[in-house]
Amino acid sequence: MAKQLLSPLPGVFYRRPSPDEANFKNDGDAVAAGDTVGIVEAMKSFFPIEAEEAGVAIRFLVEDGAAIDAAQAIAEMD
Amino acid sequence: MIKILKAGLETSVQDYPGRIGYWNQGFPPSGPMDSWSFRMANVLVGNAPGAAGFECQFLGPTLQFGEDTVIAITGADMTPAVDGEAVPLWQSLAVKAGQTLVLSGARVGARAYIAFAGGLANPEMLGSRSTFNKAGVGGIDGHSVKPGQELPLFQGDGTPGLKVPDNLRPQIRTDKTWDIEVCAGPNDDWIDEAGHERFLTSPWTLSAKSDRTGFRLEGPEWTFTQKATNKPREHGSLPSNIIDHGYPMGAINLAGQTPIILVNDGPSMGGFINPYTVPSCAFWKLGQSKPNETFKFKLVSVSEAQDLALQIAKRCVAENLVKA
Amino acid sequence: MIYDQPRFMPAGDRYVLIEFGNEMNLDLNFLAQGLATAAANAEIGGVIETAPCFASLLVHYEPTQIGYDDVVREFLQLSAALGSSEDIELESRLFYLPALYLDPWTKACVDDYCAKIAKKAPDAELVVQENGLDNVEHLVRLHSSSEYWVASLGFWPGLPFLMALDPRARLTAPKYNPPRTNTPKGAIGLGGAANSIYPVATPGGYQIFARTPVPIWDPTGRQEVFEGSLCLFRPGDRIKFVPVTRDEYDACEAALNDGRYSYTVVEYQKFGVRNYKKWVSKLDKKTGAAA
Numbered sequence: 089m090a091k092q093l094l095s096p097l098p099g100v101f102y103r104r105p106s107p108d109e110a111n112f113k114n115d116g117d118a119v120a121a122g123d124t125v126g127i128v129e130a131m132k133s134f135f136p137i138e139a140e141e142a143g144v145a146i147r148f149l150v151e152d153g154a155a156i157d158a159a160q161a162i163a164e165m166d
Numbered sequence: 167m168i169k170i171l172k173a174g175l176e177t178s179v180q181d182y183p184g185r186i187g188y189w190n191q192g193f194p195p196s197g198p199m200d201s202w203s204f205r206m207a208n209v210l211v212g213n214a215p216g217a218a219g220f221e222c223q224f225l226g227p228t229l230q231f232g233e234d235t236v237i238a239i240t241g242a243d244m245t246p247a248v249d250g251e252a253v254p255l256w257q258s259l260a261v262k263a264g265q266t267l268v269l270s271g272a273r274v275g276a277r278a279y280i281a282f283a284g285g286l287a288n289p290e291m292l293g294s295r296s297t298f299n300k301a302g303v304g305g306i307d308g309h310s311v312k313p314g315q316e317l318p319l320f321q322g323d324g325t326p327g328l329k330v331p332d333n334l335r336p337q338i339r340t341d342k343t344w345d346i347e348v349c350a351g352p353n354d355d356w357i358d359e360a361g362h363e364r365f366l367t368s369p370w371t372l373s374a375k376s377d378r379t380g381f382r383l384e385g386p387e388w389t390f391t392q393k394a395t396n397k398p399r400e401h402g403s404l405p406s407n408i409i410d411h412g413y414p415m416g417a418i419n420l421a422g423q424t425p426i427i428l429v430n431d432g433p434s435m436g437g438f439i440n441p442y443t444v445p446s447c448a449f450w451k452l453g454q455s456k457p458n459e460t461f462k463f464k465l466v467s468v469s470e471a472q473d474l475a476l477q478i479a480k481r482c483v484a485e486n487l488v489k490a
Numbered sequence: 491m492i493y494d495q496p497r498f499m500p501a502g503d504r505y506v507l508i509e510f511g512n513e514m515n516l517d518l519n520f521l522a523q524g525l526a527t528a529a530a531n532a533e534i535g536g537v538i539e540t541a542p543c544f545a546s547l548l549v550h551y552e553p554t555q556i557g558y559d560d561v562v563r564e565f566l567q568l569s570a571a572l573g574s575s576e577d578i579e580l581e582s583r584l585f586y587l588p589a590l591y592l593d594p595w596t597k598a599c600v601d602d603y604c605a606k607i608a609k610k611a612p613d614a615e616l617v618v619q620e621n622g623l624d625n626v627e628h629l630v631r632l633h634s635s636s637e638y639w640v641a642s643l644g645f646w647p648g649l650p651f652l653m654a655l656d657p658r659a660r661l662t663a664p665k666y667n668p669p670r671t672n673t674p675k676g677a678i679g680l681g682g683a684a685n686s687i688y689p690v691a692t693p694g695g696y697q698i699f700a701r702t703p704v705p706i707w708d709p710t711g712r713q714e715v716f717e718g719s720l721c722l723f724r725p726g727d728r729i730k731f732v733p734v735t736r737d738e739y740d741a742c743e744a745a746l747n748d749g750r751y752s753y754t755v756v757e758y759q760k761f762g763v764r765n766y767k768k769w770v771s772k773l774d775k776k777t778g779a780a781a
Binding site for chain 3: 190192291292351352398400402416417434436440446468475
């Protein structure tokens, strides 16, 4: 059963800390509880999205730079 | 007393109309961005429309009540819940000492308002309780709230079970597009006809690099008249540069080619032209819009804008409330 | 150009912008401040506040109490009654502020900018070159010789935009490009034709070459000399920088920390534009220079 990772707030979703850095996670990566998987930008601040529990392989559902809503699933993992 | 358990994203104390009378020393008014929803929240709990309450942005706070009181939540839908049970927006509710109010991420709109019977009783700074976060003025310790802080309330006399009828609430858009009223000026004569045409007919995208200081817009190019290109040197090198002048709140400030709407915590002066100004009646729309949503601007006259603001003020009175 | 009649421009539903001309000219600021004072004295119902800038005045009004056309009419009348700028007299406090010129903090800030952001000439040297001065000592003598006029406040609350009242001390300098990400609190600088003092550590674009230890911003609002505000200056104040040695700077800072410092301020003066102009024209005759 896939577990979904939800964004707590609306904003713009990014998969990497800054444009010239690597993605926090790539599709298929293992995730530990507390790992940052992306950030949401709203009001000039960046809010980290952290995994609440561990997963074996993550799959992203949202493109880098896409606008997202509160409680929208940004990734799922097994 | 209200205790902050979780802060949310820049939740702050605001009052309406804010810190007025210090523009010539560079102090912005601050205050709630959607003052329609804010005033309605106060009216619901029996306060004057301008009493101090919370503005919650994008991600709401978690609060614990230190006393029995009456509250109302308006504006954005942050799916509020008291002790885990969902509570309605646009209604006055009784809460008990020890209960916890949780506001989550904004599902509809961007800014929610919480009013408490009596109002928040943090000290006034230059005649207002509003928070000007950037310079550390007003609110509690000058900034947005932090976990562990406790805020006193004034004695209030609120009635639970009152409601704002649907037709008196701002209709927050869910289709990500907004029609925003604008008035021409003060520097509309710096923009050529094609530039005006593009501004008024093109969709503009709200950038995530927007906050209570300014709303940054992305859209087509601006083109200018002689006034912008043929001017004394001291105006500056860009077409949109002008000798530093006062900025009205709501100014659409043209920094190079990027328009920035100057909002509640914005600067009082600077060296860019303001071809248009968003009047106060449209500020609730700015307050409820989110990054990547689309603005279309609609030209109105100064007197039309004044009349629209008056219509909003007339709605925000206790006589309009009904039983829930 | 100075306009024959002030120009009124609507700015949304609650503001009017009044322009007096389109150049940097102290006269235009005297007109703006004269009109601001006249409006405050007239107590026009529905006019909430005004804010003067270099060549203009922004008026904030309450449209349920006064309409746009009435605001324009009232301010036109006040403006006509003011007459020429020569007749304007303004309340003007004079502040003496200790200043350590060529101080180590602004120098360190500029070095840091050169190392991290972009190479540039040291700020004091750049101002010397741009204005054909002999050396940095000449800059210090000239900069500290004039009184400065608070034309406007903004960018940050309490940040003053200052014009040299002595035409011989009118210097100009380009602004930083890109701007600095930080500036020491109390730094004194020059950008375009305006001088300023940074109330707190903020980003900035002016050339910086001195620092005052004296706070011009106090978020607690407890300083008596701030008269109930959080910042020291108001439009129409004047400032004179008093060069101090490093030892004097440190002593001043120590006195501030112990609560022993008292601001040096002259409060009984009025600034008369006619007398000021008379003095400037005397200087012109003496030096034969066009100011």
